[in-house]
Amino acid sequence: MGMTAEKSFLGTIIKANYLISDTVIRAEHFEGTRHQELFKVMVDMIQKGKTVDLISLTTLVNLESFGGISYINELLSFANEEKFEEIEDLILESWKEREKRNILVNASSEDWEINKVIGALDKINESKVDDHTSIEDALTKMYEAPWQEKAINKGIPTGLKVLNAMTNGFQNDELTIIAARPSMGKTDVVIHFAKEAGWQGYLPIFFSLEMPEQRITDRLIASTGRFNRMKMRNPFKDLTDSQKTAWSAVIGRVSDTKIQIFDSPGQSVGEIRAKTRKMIQQFPNRKPIIFIDYLTLIRPDNFYGGNETSQASEISRNLKAVAKHFHCPVVVLSQLSRSVETRQDKRPMMSDIRQSGSIEQDADLIMFLYREKYYNPDSDDNSLEIIVRKNRNGPVGTVYTRYNEHTGEILDADQGTV
Template identity: 30%
Template sequence: MMDETSSYPVPAYVGDAAVGDAGASWREPPHNIEAEQALLGAIFQSNRAYERVSEFLMAEHFANALHGRIFESCGKLIEQGHLATPVTLKAYLENDPLMKEAGGVAYLAELANAVVTVVNAEDYGRQIHDFAMRRQLIDLGTGMVNDAFEVEFDHTAMDQIESAEQRLYDLATTGKQEGGFQDFRMALHTAVKMAEAAHKREGQLAGVPTDLMDLDKKLGGLHPSDLLILAGRPSMGKTALATCIAFNAAKLYREHIDESGNRQVLDGAKVAFFSLEMSAEQLATRLLAQEAEISSHKIRTGELSNDDFTRMVTVAQELSVLPLFIDDTPALSISAVRTRCRRLARQQGLGLIVVDYLQLLSGGPGFGESRVQEVSAITRGLKAIAKELNVPVMALSQLSRAVEQREDKRPQLSDLRESGSIEQDADVVMFVYREQYYLERAEPSRRPDEGEDKFMERYADWQKRCEKAHNVGEVIVAKQRHGPIGGVKLYFDGNFTKFGNLMNHDHGDDDDYE
């Protein structure tokens, strides 16, 4: 039989005491050679035992390297439709150096004879996997300690913490993100369940509701795994609309906990809001002003009446229980966003991510002066986060100045900065447009060669257009992979930078498909 202590010894502590120092104490990492032998013997007796463990167990999980090779060889034979037995494995392993050390192919027969029962095969596999995870935790902890001793100016302690968190998350989700083929019947079942949930839901939406009725009707809510781009020129209200959607989703959040303790989201979402432009306090003040309908300027300067202050405190208490989480760290990298979202999803749950705004993110080192490549990496990273966590990701984006050069100021897809990558990776592209903003800055003046009557006619027409555009914002859905495109009118209150539903309006949408 093999030496049952053949594994990787790890020091109990590292640092000044290097490997081999007399002062270092040693502990063997957790492993169970007997369980490994019993599992392999069970596989030899019945190859179905391999099927029970192959979904989560891999060759590298075995503490004994030879056992890992035997397990891998069994898998190859079974996948080819052959039986995996000591006889069929002989040709593959008889010249293996580790097999020779163990006593040759006779060791395979010993494994087959040592098994007691096939029933416990999965239990053996689970324990082997658990011990492998523990050994990786030890390696990860050792690496963290050694990294902390290495002081580098371009690699701060916070960078090391984020890196360690990401490695821990990757370890925790080993096997969960590897993918593979899914039976179409199961995919159909999932689609029908999603449609059933939407049918039963009060708003009849498949995705996260924005509580803006016409926008929800156009989009069907914000769908899981979608990357949505919300773009516009400065002062159009991008952040106001994003905060409105985030607030509404958090306000509508409802969940059901069954007898087993499993949580089922019935409506709304828990929201992560990355505010790279505004501080958390500024964002909170804006939300407070919107809901209390008090000017944010008055809140900041303290010019509040007693009634205003009382209303503000009442609203603040109501808002304090919302599942809305704000991160205002500036110049975040896409990897840091991924790490923090994973952590929040694990600790609190997560249903919607909002990034304000895309161009303020960093793609990480290695892009040099190529901003286009960096933005491409950022949009790909945001789409990957949406798919991995199965939540909608809404990223705000600036538009180029080309809009200002045209007579028609309505945005187009070509106005997106670095538009190629953003437009390509996004599932939905929306533009915020307020005609009122441009009309107010285009008050007509009398031309030198223009008569009084002609000027008054133009001025009256301008006034009429201003009245029609007053307190009206528009969301232009320019791209949607799974639904119609077109414009949606919303109410916009400039005093509180607040979007809402536009009641009793008459407008038509051109429902086109991509």
């Protein structure tokens, strides 16, 4: 398995050169000597600004030492960009196993004490390759802290003043869960957040696992242009003359968001990571923020005998890891269980999250949506409450907004009309 993983890793790098700058793998992690040497050559070529591909590799004077062109073709046949993270893990695990065997051989030949053996094995088990900070480096950053005003760590704006004040925006490395009952306005809320992030110069990457791209695009246009969504079914017939006049400006405004939409159903977290990495490479000057609609539609890596709580827990842990890996916010929609409908006060609580499992622990920010009109359709109440139940780095409370269910527009409670 280890050698197959190494072939897949090298083939994927040849196919997608940008991955080499993001990987934690080093030459010494490979078992195969020629894999070590080939990786060093590839790193050297990319550092010199050269492209690593089938053609450039055929020009290597020592190509035969790597198995010749036939072996390069074989490596390419193992390429799998979407499984790149898993391939890295396999290589690292194989390296750890070899290191542990070496320790046991040395311990036997040199007659180590048992505590030394255990300590060495623990060090390998706990080893990470990309998270080292010496205490000297850590303290250097803190040395002037008492004499310097600390900059406020402003996150990606939400477009809502009160919510910004409460959360300081969406923060890097943080997982946000937005949960509500069906048709409460979840998708419109996350589209609002994505637009606002895009207009502020960030890169919204939108994974729509239920709704096709066309419907997302329709909602973006409708909420931006304040068009009734029903008119998006046939703009030629249903838009007014004034709306048609404004159409090109609205399209331009939506285009400015630079939102990237992926709408394949049943995507795994590994696929989400691979596609995110590709977008980061394509837009190097924009900081990403990931939106996913919604959590339980993500395909888990393991089946767990059909245990949905265990599957959801795996997914939430992996999404938190994605936020930390890309040093960006990850915002995920989630559904609520029907238990909320049995209470007199139907404002959601933490226990209402479906298959909550470790979601409550993994999330840094948990927000619920509540609309009175959802339960009283005849009401003219257009308010939408964003209830912050968990905020790891700030206060909790309720943010009052106004929501136009026909256009999808969301505004602060004291801002204009919807």
